Amino acid sequence: MGPQHPSTHGVFRMDIVLDGERVVGLKPVFGYLHRNHEKIGEGTSYLGSMPYTDRLDYFCSLTNNWAYALAVEKLAGLEVPERAQYIRLITAELTRLQNHACLGGFLLQDMGASGTPLMYAFRQREQILDLFESLTGSRMMCNYMRFGGCRCDLPPGWAGQAARVADEFPRFLDEFEALLNENEILLSRTQGVGVLPRDLAVNAGVTGPMLRASGVNYDLRKADPYGIYDRFSFRIPLGEHGDVYDRYRVRVLEMRESVKLLQQALRDLPQGPVIDPKAKLRGFRPKPGEAYARIEAPKGELGFYLISDGSPNPWRYRVRAPSLINLTVLEDLCRGHHVADVVVILGSVDIVLGEVDR
Amino acid sequence: MLGQGIIKGLAETARNFVGSYFKPERLVTVQYPEERLPPFEAARNFPFLVYDQNDTQQRLRCVACQICEKECPPQCIYIVKDTLKTPDYIGKPQFQPKTFDIDISVCMSCQICVEVCPFDAIKMDVAYELSTSDRFGQLLLHKEQLARSNQYYQKIHPAEAAEIDARLAAEKAKAQAKAEAQLKAKATALPGATATD
Numbered sequence: 001m002g003p004q005h006p007s008t009h010g011v012f013r014m015d016i017v018l019d020g021e022r023v024v025g026l027k028p029v030f031g032y033l034h035r036n037h038e039k040i041g042e043g044t045s046y047l048g049s050m051p052y053t054d055r056l057d058y059f060c061s062l063t064n065n066w067a068y069a070l071a072v073e074k075l076a077g078l079e080v081p082e083r084a085q086y087i088r089l090i091t092a093e094l095t096r097l098q099n100h101a102c103l104g105g106f107l108l109q110d111m112g113a114s115g116t117p118l119m120y121a122f123r124q125r126e127q128i129l130d131l132f133e134s135l136t137g138s139r140m141m142c143n144y145m146r147f148g149g150c151r152c153d154l155p156p157g158w159a160g161q162a163a164r165v166a167d168e169f170p171r172f173l174d175e176f177e178a179l180l181n182e183n184e185i186l187l188s189r190t191q192g193v194g195v196l197p198r199d200l201a202v203n204a205g206v207t208g209p210m211l212r213a214s215g216v217n218y219d220l221r222k223a224d225p226y227g228i229y230d231r232f233s234f235r236i237p238l239g240e241h242g243d244v245y246d247r248y249r250v251r252v253l254e255m256r257e258s259v260k261l262l263q264q265a266l267r268d269l270p271q272g273p274v275i276d277p278k279a280k281l282r283g284f285r286p287k288p289g290e291a292y293a294r295i296e297a298p299k300g301e302l303g304f305y306l307i308s309d310g311s312p313n314p315w316r317y318r319v320r321a322p323s324l325i326n327l328t329v330l331e332d333l334c335r336g337h338h339v340a341d342v343v344v345i346l347g348s349v350d351i352v353l354g355e356v357d358r
Numbered sequence: 359m360l361g362q363g364i365i366k367g368l369a370e371t372a373r374n375f376v377g378s379y380f381k382p383e384r385l386v387t388v389q390y391p392e393e394r395l396p397p398f399e400a401a402r403n404f405p406f407l408v409y410d411q412n413d414t415q416q417r418l419r420c421v422a423c424q425i426c427e428k429e430c431p432p433q434c435i436y437i438v439k440d441t442l443k444t445p446d447y448i449g450k451p452q453f454q455p456k457t458f459d460i461d462i463s464v465c466m467s468c469q470i471c472v473e474v475c476p477f478d479a480i481k482m483d484v485a486y487e488l489s490t491s492d493r494f495g496q497l498l499l500h501k502e503q504l505a506r507s508n509q510y511y512q513k514i515h516p517a518e519a520a521e522i523d524a525r526l527a528a529e530k531a532k533a534q535a536k537a538e539a540q541l542k543a544k545a546t547a548l549p550g551a552t553a554t555d
Contacts, residue, residue, distance in 0.1 A: 048431035051468030116371055123386050130398075137402040137482070143468045151473070155400065179370045182363030282429065282474055 003032050007110050007343040010353030021338050026331040033357035041317030046284050054141040057355040059099050062091040063297040065145040070293035071304035076286035078148035078279050083272040085228045087150050090265050093258045098125040099298035100251040103350050110347040111189050124172045127165050149275030166262040190245035194333040194345035204329045208300025208322050213239030213246040220296035232264045244348040285312055299323050299350050323351040402482035404462045406506045419479035422455040426471035434464035448533035463497040478522045484514050
């Protein structure tokens with residue numbers, strides 16, 4: 001199946017062994033989109049890698065920026081000003097909203113609900129992308145964060161508009177849930193399909209909404225708070241069964257929590273500089289050493305590992321991509337199900353091939 | 359009852375469909391080639407080079423320092439320095455680029471060249487619909503195609519341009535004041551110098 005199959009969310013191939021309609025074995029084959037991301041990172045300057053991180057998980061460029069900026073800040077010992085911390089959190093939560101909204105749409109598209117849920121999700125996503133464009137200049141390839149802060153301050157009126165988008169979002173979620181939650185077709189296609197047992201999820205290193213849908217309470221925003229997440233009150237939604245339906249529900253509930261976070265952050269947004277005055281753009285050479293920084297990206301734990309030898313480019317640049325690691329359990333999820341369920345299960349894993357292949 | 363959930367969902371779809379006739383905020387689509395949304399102030403697409411509008415020779419602000427060429431992540435800028443120095447906006451002799459090419463088929467619109475430029479010479483354009491049938495000839499832009507007037511820059515990024523213009527004007531005034539002071543100092547120091555000789 002694949003690599004040009006419309007349901008594989010990119011160029012991704014699965015070697016499936018079938019017994020009639022039942023899947024008995026599945027081997028994911030990837031690398032079609034491999035473009036030497038890590039090696040390029042070793043060849044360009046620290047700043048030069050920032051726009052490349054946008055292209056990892058191209059739905060969530062701002063969280064990728066944040067993870068990379070955190071790693072370099074750890075390496076170089078830079079402080080992030082208060083206002084920049086708030087802006088980072090706001091943009092990251094907006095990213096989470098649009099990623100999960102899209103994923104809901106794509107998942108339903110994979111199930112055959114052609115268009116309606118996806119278009120409702122895209123209508124909402126468009127508002128968030130407009131916010132990104134007016135702030136960073138680009139809808140998807142934002143390239144916004146810098147070591148020690150953010151590139152530029154919020155344009156006038158941006159915070160008010162973001163607050164409006166956040167306030168309107170629950171209405172969209174109500175609509176989305178009324179449309180889908182009790183839909184019998186959705187229930188029969190997703191409940192009990194692709195069950196990920198809790199111990200397998202932990203052993204395979206699965207993170208993000210997939211892990212939480214299996215009932216494991218592990219969210220880096222709570223478990224290892226980075227940025228200023230420890231100042232806000234929000235809850236971590238957990239699933240019970242670990243099936244496709246739980247993964248969908250966990251994401252919807254997570255969006256509601258993100259809205260809460262956004263409302264709190266936009267209320268408390270302080271004034272001040274957005275970048276550490278010590279941070280310099282050119283000729284940036286951190287001291288020799290190593291750093292690993294991780295954040296809770298919408299798809300799971302995204303980590304950057306950097307080794308510096310004191311030169312302008314990193315000696316080693318490594319990405320821990322959540323999509324790739326979440327994909328390793330695909331065979332266990334699919335075994336025993338129909339071919340048509342493979343499509344739905346893959347959709348619920350939430351992969352972006354830009355990040356899987358790097 | 360089986361099918362209740364589906365009916366509930368269909369009611370939602372119907373509400374959206376009927377609502378789109380009465381509520382303008384439900385109509386979010388823009389009929390693109392006929393209707394166009396205005397670009398955002400911060401929008402960026404591909405870089406261009408700025409020259410000042412009152413300059414009759416259309417002198418680029420670029421001094422061919424090659425910082426952008428070095429910092430560009432996908433390495434899509436190619437610069438050759440001119441051998442001759444000519445006076446810039448404050449009268450200081452500076453190099454000009456003899457060749458300044460940007461391969462916009464490689465450029466990834468990351469804006470790093472704009473950020474590292476110490477002379478405010480390279481800025482991001484907002485023009486789109488740049489497709490062409492000639493991949494090698496039309497997508498490699500030369501100095502002449504990249505040059506845009508400062509007026510154009512003021513039009514597409516008004517707030518940013520106003521700030522830069524104010525800064526450049528202040529620098530120019532400072533340089534002029536300094537030159538005048540030097541001239542005066544020379545004039546007063548000259549007789550003294552001859553006396554010690």
